[in-house]
Amino acid sequence: MYRIIAYNEPTDKVGYIIHDPRIDRRVSAGKLTLKEGEIDDLTLKVNQKSNLFNNVRPMHTHVEVYDGNELIFRGRALKPTRTMESSGQFMQEYVFESIEAYLLDSVQRFAEVHNTTPADFFRMLIQVHNNSVPDWKKFEVRKVNVTNSTDNVYRFVDYTKTRDTIKEKLLTRLGGFLRVEYHDGKNYVDYVIDPGRDHQADTPIKLGRNLKSASMTIDPTKVITRLIPLGAQIEPPQNETGNVANGTRPRITIADLNGGKDYLDIPDLQQEFGVINGTQTWDDVHESQNLFRKAKEWIASQSATNTQWTISALELPEYASFRVSDRYMFINPSLIEPQLLRVTQKQIDLAKPHESNLTIAEKPFSLTSYQAQIQKSLRSVTDLKKFIVSQEEILNDWNSKYNSSQQKIKDLQEALKELENKFNGQTPQPTHIGKIIDVSEWQGVIDWNSVVRDDVSLSIIRIQDGSSHQDLKYMENLQKCINAGGKYAVYAYFRGTSTADAQQEARDFYQRVQRVVANKQQPVFYAIDVESVEMGGNVSQMRAGIEAFMSQLNTLGVPDHKIVLYIANHLYNSFNLNTARAGAIWIPSYGQNDGSIVNSTKPTHPYDLWQYTSKGRVSGIIGNVDMNTEPSDKFKAYLS
Numbered sequence: 118m119y120r121i122i123a124y125n126e127p128t129d130k131v132g133y134i135i136h137d138p139r140i141d142r143r144v145s146a147g148k149l150t151l152k153e154g155e156i157d158d159l160t161l162k163v164n165q166k167s168n169l170f171n172n173v174r175p176m177h178t179h180v181e182v183y184d185g186n187e188l189i190f191r192g193r194a195l196k197p198t199r200t201m202e203s204s205g206q207f208m209q210e211y212v213f214e215s216i217e218a219y220l221l222d223s224v225q226r227f228a229e230v231h232n233t234t235p236a237d238f239f240r241m242l243i244q245v246h247n248n249s250v251p252d253w254k255k256f257e258v259r260k261v262n263v264t265n266s267t268d269n270v271y272r273f274v275d276y277t278k279t280r281d282t283i284k285e286k287l288l289t290r291l292g293g294f295l296r297v298e299y300h301d302g303k304n305y306v307d308y309v310i311d312p313g314r315d316h317q318a319d320t321p322i323k324l325g326r327n328l329k330s331a332s333m334t335i336d337p338t339k340v341i342t343r344l345i346p347l348g349a350q351i352e353p354p355q356n357e358t359g360n361v362a363n364g365t366r367p368r369i370t371i372a373d374l375n376g377g378k379d380y381l382d383i384p385d386l387q388q389e390f391g392v393i394n395g396t397q398t399w400d401d402v403h404e405s406q407n408l409f410r411k412a413k414e415w416i417a418s419q420s421a422t423n424t425q426w427t428i429s430a431l432e433l434p435e436y437a438s439f440r441v442s443d444r445y446m447f448i449n450p451s452l453i454e455p456q457l458l459r460v461t462q463k464q465i466d467l468a469k470p471h472e473s474n475l476t477i478a479e480k481p482f483s484l485t486s487y488q489a490q491i492q493k494s495l496r497s498v499t500d501l502k503k504f505i506v507s508q509e510e511i512l513n514d515w516n517s518k519y520n521s522s523q524q525k526i527k528d529l530q531e532a533l534k535e536l537e538n539k540f541n542g543q544t545p546q547p548t549h550i551g552k553i554i555d556v557s558e559w560q561g562v563i564d565w566n567s568v569v570r571d572d573v574s575l576s577i578i579r580i581q582d583g584s585s586h587q588d589l590k591y592m593e594n595l596q597k598c599i600n601a602g603g604k605y606a607v608y609a610y611f612r613g614t615s616t617a618d619a620q621q622e623a624r625d626f627y628q629r630v631q632r633v634v635a636n637k638q639q640p641v642f643y644a645i646d647v648e649s650v651e652m653g654g655n656v657s658q659m660r661a662g663i664e665a666f667m668s669q670l671n672t673l674g675v676p677d678h679k680i681v682l683y684i685a686n687h688l689y690n691s692f693n694l695n696t697a698r699a700g701a702i703w704i705p706s707y708g709q710n711d712g713s714i715v716n717s718t719k720p721t722h723p724y725d726l727w728q729y730t731s732k733g734r735v736s737g738i739i740g741n742v743d744m745n746t747e748p749s750d751k752f753k754a755y756l757s
Contacts, residue, residue: 119470121147121161123169124179127193127253131616133668135161135169135180136467141676144169145208147467149182149190151441153312154294154461157190157215162208166697168664173197173211180213181299184438191216191299216304217297219254220246220280228274235291236261238272239283239308246279253304256297260307263293283308294442313442315457320439321446341395342386345379346371346412348402369402371409381412439463439473550574550756552735553726553745555608558589560738565594565601567737574756576605577644577745583612584625595633604756608644608683614653616665623669641755642700643675647692648685659692667698681726689722701725701752703745714746725749 121136121144136144146162159182163169172178173194182190192213200208223246230238240258247255272286283295287308296307348369370379380394397415402408439445444457462476551572556563557579568576576598579588588594598605609626613619630640645666652658667680678700684692686706696702705728708718717729726745733744748756 118185119149119465119467120183122181122183124181125172125174126177127179129179131620131665132181133168133664134671135163135167137671138470140671140674141678142671144467149465149467151189151463151465152461153441154288156217157192159190159192159213160210161213162210164206164208168695168698169211170209173209188299193218215297216299217280217295217306219250219256219304220283221278222254223249223279224276225274225279225282227276230272230274235263235265235287236308239263239287242274242279242282242286243306256304256306258308259298259305260309262309263287263291265291311442313440313444313459315444317446317457321448340386340390340393341397342383342390342393343395344381344383344412344416345394345396346381346408346415347396347398348405348408349400368398369405369408371405371412374405374409381416383416439475550748550753552733553577553748554733554735554738555579555728555743555745556594556738558591560590560740560742563590563594563597564737565597565603568598568735569601569603571736573735574604575641576603578605578607579646580607580609580626580629581622582610584618584622585612587629591629592633595630599634599638605638605640606642606644606681606755607640608646608681610646610648611663611666612651613662613666614651616661619662619665620669623666624673627670627673627675642679642681643670644681644683644703646683647694648683648688648705650688650691656688656691657693660694663692663694664698683728684722686720686722696723701749701755703728705729705743707731712741712744725752 118138119136120134120139122132123135124132134140134142136142136147144161144163144167147160149157149159151157159180161169161180169178175194175196178194180190180192180194181188190213192215195212195214198210200210225242225245230241233241239261243256243258274282274286277285287293288295293308293310294312296309296312298305298307350366350368352366371381372379375381382392386393397412399408399411402411439460441460441463444459446455447458448455460475464474464476466472466474551574553575554568554573555577576594578591578594578598580591581587595605595607607626607630609622611619611622613622626643630643634640645663647659647663650656650659652662663682667677670680671677677698680699681701681703682694682696682699683703683705684694684696686704689704702722702724703726704720704722704724706718706720707730709716710730710732712730712732712734714729720727725748727747728743728745731743732741735742735744
């Protein structure tokens, strides 16, 4: 199960959830692409209900993607794209790039480097990067195991970006892979020969198990059947002034050792593919004898074709997730013999979290294997034709059954139409909704059996006034309301002084409720009472405080649609809360406050429930009680 947490700044310790199906929080669309040798990226599309909508600053906003509890991607936002769907809904699309892109934010300085190991050279490049970026963009080198034949490097470094320098001076010349990781607030980077491992006995990609689709492309276009080996360039003569002449220079060839021919034929491949000329260059070979030997060695290792696989596979719970650079057993006898295939790219569609599209590394085929594969494909076509013929009778039988079923469906549709005609004009009556009250310790001892009998459809019970004050009657009210068969919700007055304090209030709120109702009838929603300026008196921080409170409830298992915001009408605009996130909005507005609806003034902002008086009357409660009315269709869902 994938989940995504966003952070307004890369140094923030507290983020907010933007995707977690467990709490019914989802992005509209999203694709994460993990790549071998390139920078990973994430594309998200969100609507106006998302906390990310209009809340992304390029290069500042960061997101983390988790597979269960494992962090598989951390990256920064790039430029957003704003669109309007055909339905009229406004959407925003964001692209995030992996923290590996931090290495594009620094430039190396000119240097001549020699008598240095690849590991030391790599550390030198990272140190130059670290010296020119803020702390949160710095990397700690963890593991380097790439070497060359002499374990030394002679390089010129120019004014290029750090990642481009690493790619040109190390990855392209010596091979190996970069791996970045974020852990406990630090960035780590490895430069390793092989970041993957073999899965011989676990997590197979198997037909009839987790293999959804697979395609293999056999590409013979890179094959060479007539090789022209080339060595180092031949030094040109000096001109009259003593300077070396400019222009293209010839190279060492094998012509003087090969009867005047500067090429070598490869008969087996020519018989299959014809004559295809190609060159291979060895700049460090200065003698034709050594060049001839190199050419023979190259021919011995020459493959006929390369294969490229694209695979769609299911991520099953009994198997570990597929990892880029790891090698998995591919088992599909109708296509190819079982073999290990290395994943070079994995694309995750957040709308289909259990399905991954995998790209497999190119794999060379020998001529014998290539010819065997062609013959196997021809046999597969013949077998398929036989199978199709054998299925024709079965298909004819199913067609007959289908036609019979269609007639039965038609008969049922006509019968349904007759029933509709009988009941035409009879409009179903709406479900009755009685009184909606909210109570606290100020109502004293409540006779809950009398309350329920007095047509009370919902009682909203206060649990706390901030963390420091636990409502003196909340335990008694919860227990007796449930015992009387009443439907109930709970609310907490918000007193948070910081986002951390808001999160603690949310934890206290939830835990106090569950202390009484665990394994019993649960509240239909959790409401947050926001009617005074808190957060240290800074009204501009109220939104952040409520977001932190809601996110903590999410973490505890309460989804957004089960969270209601009670917002003071006169402070609604000042608070600027994310009302689209909540399941419903509850607003007080009294007017004369004489207990009647007719003398009450409606809220001036959109609402799903209107608290119209604090002087209502209900059997079982001595004195006044808050009364509410005009529940929206959305709010009525809590009462069903």
